[in-house]
Amino acid sequence: MNEHEQAFSDAVLLKIKDEHITPKPRWEFLLKDSAIWIAGGASLLVGGLAVSVIINLLTSEDFAIAVARGANPLAMFFASIPYFWILFFVAFLFITRYNLIYTKRGYAYTLPVFAVASIAISGVLGVIFYGIGIGPDIESELTERIPAYVQIAHPRAILWSHPERGMIAGVVVGVDDDHDFILQDFRSTMWTVEADASNTLPVTVPGMRVRCLGDVVGPNEFRAMQILPWKPPAPSFFRYQIPQPRPRPK
Amino acid sequence: MLVQPEWRESSDEELVRLTLKYPDAFGVIMMRYEPKLLRYVRTISRASKEEAEDILQEAFLKAYRNLNGFDTDQKYSSWMYRIVRNETISWHRKMSARAEGRTDIYSAEDLSHFASKEHIISKLEQDQLHGIVRNVLDTMDKKYRDVLILKYLEDREYKDISFILQKPMGTIATLLNRAKKQFREVAKRCGTDLELL
Numbered sequence: 223m224n225e226h227e228q229a230f231s232d233a234v235l236l237k238i239k240d241e242h243i244t245p246k247p248r249w250e251f252l253l254k255d256s257a258i259w260i261a262g263g264a265s266l267l268v269g270g271l272a273v274s275v276i277i278n279l280l281t282s283e284d285f286a287i288a289v290a291r292g293a294n295p296l297a298m299f300f301a302s303i304p305y306f307w308i309l310f311f312v313a314f315l316f317i318t319r320y321n322l323i324y325t326k327r328g329y330a331y332t333l334p335v336f337a338v339a340s341i342a343i344s345g346v347l348g349v350i351f352y353g354i355g356i357g358p359d360i361e362s363e364l365t366e367r368i369p370a371y372v373q374i375a376h377p378r379a380i381l382w383s384h385p386e387r388g389m390i391a392g393v394v395v396g397v398d399d400d401h402d403f404i405l406q407d408f409r410s411t412m413w414t415v416e417a418d419a420s421n422t423l424p425v426t427v428p429g430m431r432v433r434c435l436g437d438v439v440g441p442n443e444f445r446a447m448q449i450l451p452w453k454p455p456a457p458s459f460f461r462y463q464i465p466q467p468r469p470r471p472k
Numbered sequence: 473m474l475v476q477p478e479w480r481e482s483s484d485e486e487l488v489r490l491t492l493k494y495p496d497a498f499g500v501i502m503m504r505y506e507p508k509l510l511r512y513v514r515t516i517s518r519a520s521k522e523e524a525e526d527i528l529q530e531a532f533l534k535a536y537r538n539l540n541g542f543d544t545d546q547k548y549s550s551w552m553y554r555i556v557r558n559e560t561i562s563w564h565r566k567m568s569a570r571a572e573g574r575t576d577i578y579s580a581e582d583l584s585h586f587a588s589k590e591h592i593i594s595k596l597e598q599d600q601l602h603g604i605v606r607n608v609l610d611t612m613d614k615k616y617r618d619v620l621i622l623k624y625l626e627d628r629e630y631k632d633i634s635f636i637l638q639k640p641m642g643t644i645a646t647l648l649n650r651a652k653k654q655f656r657e658v659a660k661r662c663g664t665d666l667e668l669l
Contacts, residue, residue, distance in 0.1 A: 231502040329638040
């Protein structure tokens with residue numbers, strides 16, 4: 223060791239003592255690492271939800287109904303993609319990837335390896351979520367509670383906002399008599415819906431979300447040939463029970 | 473507590489543990505790495521000797537603050553190289569300086585090591601070779617020069633380079649291959665046939 227090295231080392235040690243610099247506690251590093259891994263887990267969960275929503279949309283009857291009613295299948299396919307969820311998922315992926323670089327081993331994985339692994343895990347989670355009905359449940363909850371979600375980010379809402387195609391959906395805001403009711407659609411338009419007695423959903427109550435298939439018969443008047451619950455039926459392979467609508471009070 | 477003579481024989485990892493109890497033990501680590509790291513800072517930057525010392529001081533202070541975050545599965549030296557490299561990059565950003573490297577601070581001994589038969593195939597005499605190696609390194613792209621400097625001048629292993637540059641091992645292997653190719657091409661443009669092994 224020469225004098226220069228000694229002087230350099232002494233100067234740094236002096237600064238450490240003078241400025242009372244101390245090593246950061248170990249828990250700070252553990253907390254930071256844990257936060258990064260939790261964020262990573264959250265991004266996979268979001269990815270799983272996005273996949274379950276995509277599966278739900280593509281396997282639901284909505285797609286087939288829209289095509290049967292004259293919609294362009296390709297346009298419908300693109301309209302059915304939940305861009306909001308995908309963007310959310312990709313944003314989480316990038317945030318997690320950025321933070322992972324600062325974990326002990328994170329730098330060892332390339333972005334493609336990381337992205338493929340994340341998408342694969344999200345895919346598996348998505349199938350599980352779809353199977354147990356979590357995807358449709360969350361989608362319905364968001365539809366109920368966040369109006370902006372429906373207007374901006376909900377492909378099903380867009381799919382069911384085509385009165386010219388005989389497809390409207392929204393919330394029942396009032397019931398006229400045994401069959402007819404007032405429906406507020408996703409664009410806040412009020413429709414008087416004449417319901418056929420033979421439609422598949424015999425009970426409609428205020429606050430309920432429904433899809434109506436039929437024809438426009440006048441200004442803001444719609445004759446429904448079929449009324450379906452907004453929440454799609456869950457896949458049967460997990461025997462999930464759809465909550466039944468409450469009966470109309472007498 | 474003053475530096476204990478037996479600390480000088482301790483491994484880096486032992487010194488890190490000791491430093492958490494006795495801050496003076498950090499002095500031994502600094503004395504051990506100061507010359508190498510100072511040279512490294514100057515090689516990857518345009519910093520003057522004084523500026524390089526300031527950068528190194530900041531890097532050591534940062535290392536000291538983050539001692540509890542040091543991953544004992546890695547070599548301490550690699551961790552220090554990583555911190556020093558990041559600190560040098562930050563200094564460049566602050567100074568808005570060009571991150572051009574300079575190889576003129578490497579001694580003839582360092583360049584002999586680089587230009588040894590173990591690393592280079594060439595028919596040139598050693599003295600002539602040193603000058604050309606210097607020129608070639610100065611002309612190369614920074615990303616390739618960085619990896620060559622760590623491999624051939626700092627003698628780091630692939631795993632260490634991967635850790636220092638925070639890139640996967642596969643990426644380091646690719647970078648090294650491309651760096652060797654560029655080294656050969658630049659040398660050819662300088663009128664010499666050089667091949668890195």
